[in-house]
Amino acid sequence: MRYELFIAIRHIEARKRQTILSIAAIGIAVMILMVSQAFMAGFTQELFDKTVANLPHVVVSPQEGDDYIHLYQNLVVRINSIEGVVASSPYLIGEASFSNRDNTKNAALKGVIPSEEEAVANVEEDVIMGNFEELAFSRDTIMIGDDLADDLELELGDDVEVSFPNANTLSLEVVAIFDTGTPADESLTYTSLETAQRFFDTDNVINGIDLRLEDFNNDREVASIIQDEGYKASGWTENNPEILRTIAIESTSNNITLGFILVIASFGVVSTLNMVVMGKIREIGILMAMGAKKSSIGLIFLMESGILGLAGALLGTLSGTLLALAIGSYPVPAGSFGEITSIPVLIRPLDVLFIIVGVFLLNLIAGIYPARRAASFDPVTAISAK
Incomplete structure (x- = not known):
């Protein structure tokens, strides 16, 4: 195991409360995204089944x-x-x-x-x-x-x-x-x-x-x-262009809203990592004095951001999938949505993979700022910091 990854994991384990809150923030955002995407895919499929399938x-x-x-x-x-x-x-x-x-x-x-x-x-x-x-x-x-x-x-x-x-x-x-x-x-x-x-x-x-x-x-x-x-x-x-237009409008508005949710969650990770950087100034200085390169210091905090993002994405997609399936199995009152007897839900493996990879990359990008800040410290100044 590379020492950068070892240190990143130790940092995450050492601050359990902050780690849980960061993962939970990302997980909740991803869960909302997953449920919304499952509903959107389900309603789109239902729309095609009820219209295009019979046209x-x-x-x-x-x-x-x-x-x-x-x-x-x-x-x-x-x-x-x-x-x-x-x-x-x-x-x-x-x-x-x-x-x-x-x-x-x-x-x-x-x-x-x-x-x-x-x-x-x-x-x-x-x-x-x-x-x-x-x-x-x-x-x-x-x-x-x-x-x-x-x-x-x-x-x-x-x-x-x-x-x-x-x-x-x-x-x-x-x-x-x-x-x-x-x-x-x-x-x-x-x-x-x-x-x-x-x-x-x-x-x-x-x-x-x-x-x-x-x-x-x-x-x-x-x-x-x-x-x-x-x-x-x-x-x-x-x-029937109105069918495609309806799907395009709903999909666009849905993606914009959920994109903002993920950005907010990612900023939470940035804030957490920035606090960690400020709290670990002396440790960063010591690592530099021991010969650690600035690129390695930056990599440590970038890895932390990636690990938190991946953990939150996995937790969010799992909980979102279970929640979407649970809601989809709940019967709706007869006549409430025409011939629909339950809320249409469609979980597509490609959507799950796209969400996990997307959230992971988004958090890696979000972690660039605290990582670069950590790598920019002067070793002597960092060691003498109180």
């Missing part, structure tokens, strides 16, 4: 100047061959008026192939009554949101009149009801692609294709490939 990662639209995509089967085959595309769902969507008794509401009617729409949007997860797949097997059927069903006073098995200018009026049987907890429950309905084509009086055409990717972060790259084919295509990051 089409890429949306393909008709060519410039066209209302529809003709011969879409060939395009679907080419799109499915693109690396990273795991599912695609062609659709025909448009506005429609829904009537039952004296109730009338406007909403979007989306014609889909149920199995392919399920592969892209996980629709069945939100079905609360009936069977989404029945759209493929029964003629003139529809699935509506629970809010729209309430507005129109519809129940499973009822018929609803669907009409719109320049469209063929149809009577569709409600075979399923869904609940997403979003405005879509009142503004979106599903039917088979064949039924939608008959309603809108179109023949074997669509006006969009939804895609699901293996990695949703590659949405812009895949959209660019499809654009090269002459079709409009946009990724979820372009269609």
Whole structure:
């Protein structure tokens, strides 16, 4: 063991109260940082699971100047061959008026192939009554949101009149009801692609294709490939920029606040080490008189700062992890945060490593001033100091 490290450890052991307070100050700051980071990562993951996971990662639209995509089967085959595309769902969507008794509401009617729409949007997860797949097997059927069903006073098995200018009026049987907890429950309905084509009086055409990717972060790259084919295509990051903006704002404000907390804790270490330097002036002078180099004197106090920072970081990450997991396992009252039943917490090993290394380096930097001050003493003056 180098003598500098030996002396640094002896200094730390000799002043137990100051050591405990310094480690505790750093530990508490790191614990707060760890808990906050776990919550931030958890809520971000929850946001992606509730939004991006159920959104089409890429949306393909008709060519410039066209209302529809003709011969879409060939395009679907080419799109499915693109690396990273795991599912695609062609659709025909448009506005429609829904009537039952004296109730009338406007909403979007989306014609889909149920199995392919399920592969892209996980629709069945939100079905609360009936069977989404029945759209493929029964003629003139529809699935509506629970809010729209309430507005129109519809129940499973009822018929609803669907009409719109320049469209063929149809009577569709409600075979399923869904609940997403979003405005879509009142503004979106599903039917088979064949039924939608008959309603809108179109023949074997669509006006969009939804895609699901293996990695949703590659949405812009895949959209660019499809654009090269002459079709409009946009990724979820372009269609829903508010999701990324919300995460960026929350993450930035969170990191700034926690950064200040760590800086304050590091200044506590600087203050402690500065007091140690002033209390060890004679010992420093003696070491210099015995031949210790100024660089070695500075290294001793720099090591003390690093040891305190590392100990505080380890203590803080451990306690922060345990606290975050404990809070995350506590159930929240039903309905308080929508469908969330517990506070989302995500502990990522890379975050833990980054926090430990970051706090350690921050405390090393904070220890530079007292270390340089200790190394700057004149041996004769230091020994004669009282």
